[in-house]
Amino acid sequence: MLTLHTAELLVPGPGSAPLPGGAVVVDGDRIARVGPYEELAAAFPHARTRRWPGVLTPGLQVRGADELLERTYYPDDPYEVPELGAEPISGEAALEALKMTEARWGNSARRGTQKLLARGVVAVCGRFTIASVRTAVTRSGLLILPPAAYEGRPALDPLAGRDTAGEAFHGHLEPGVVARFAVFAVADGAELLAQGATTCVATVIGGRLLHRRR
Numbered sequence: 001m002l003t004l005h006t007a008e009l010l011v012p013g014p015g016s017a018p019l020p021g022g023a024v025v026v027d028g029d030r031i032a033r034v035g036p037y038e039e040l041a042a043a044f045p046h047a048r049t050r051r052w053p054g055v056l057t058p059g060l061q062v063r064g065a066d067e068l069l070e071r072t073y074y075p076d077d078p079y080e081v082p083e084l085g086a087e088p089i090s091g092e093a094a095l096e097a098l099k100m101t102e103a104r105w106g107n108s109a110r111r112g113t114q115k116l117l118a119r120g121v122v123a124v125c126g127r128f129t130i131a132s133v134r135t136a137v138t139r140s141g142l143l144i145l146p147p148a149a150y151e152g153r154p155a156l157d158p159l160a161g162r163d164t165a166g167e168a169f170h171g172h173l174e175p176g177v178v179a180r181f182a183v184f185a186v187a188d189g190a191e192l193l194a195q196g197a198t199t200c201v202a203t204v205i206g207g208r209l210l211h212r213r214r
Contacts, residue, residue: 002027002047005204006037007056007183012173014166018188024056026179029206034173050209052183052202059122059180059205060197061145061170064154066126070133073098074111088112088156106132113140115156117211119197120182123170141205143170143180157197165189168197179207 003026010022012034023037025044033040075084113136123143128134137144158168173181183202186192203211
């Protein structure tokens with residue numbers, strides 16, 4: 001099925017000129033065309049159209065994902081929140097007190113990947129040593145990349161510590177590549193960097209809509 005995704009502003013990739021009213025045509029799991037909405041709507045009249053507010057960009061890439069998913073625990077809301085609180089738990093002593101098992105790590109990782117998808121993340125950098133965590137990441141649709149250097153502590157928000165939003169983009173939006181992109185409720189890249197990835201309204205991986213803000 002052909003799907004035409006359009007937003008108020010399209011940013012095809014880092015260093016690319018923004019395109020007001022731009023659009024991306026997805027055919028299966030791949031990008032078929034990128035360009036002005038009017039042009040693509042005329043070329044693909046039978047495509048299903050999804051209109052999004054804000055800025056459509058390549059999906060984001062997060063560094064230190066093994067730290068975020070194998071050394072951070074995400075309490076199960078609402079069952080564990082009254083006892084553990086809603087914030088992620090890290091630190092050797094705190095995790096030891098939780099008596100973590102591989103199954104529990106896998107369940108936590110599934111909740112963690114949902115948080116990443118809700119921030120426009122499509123790719124994660126890290127080396128996963130817990131089988132249940134790697135399975136959770138693979139099943140989420142997130143692309144696993146080799147570890148990448150970073151300073152400070154890794155964050156769920158891939159834009160944290162970046163100088164430009166483009167530094168967090170994974171690839172470019174162009175014909176032939178796997179359709180991995182996100183939409184953020186901001187006016188432009190500068191506002192995206194300032195407000196952060198929690199402004200995400202939609203995340204698409206392999207042509208599938210894996211997150212949509214309700």
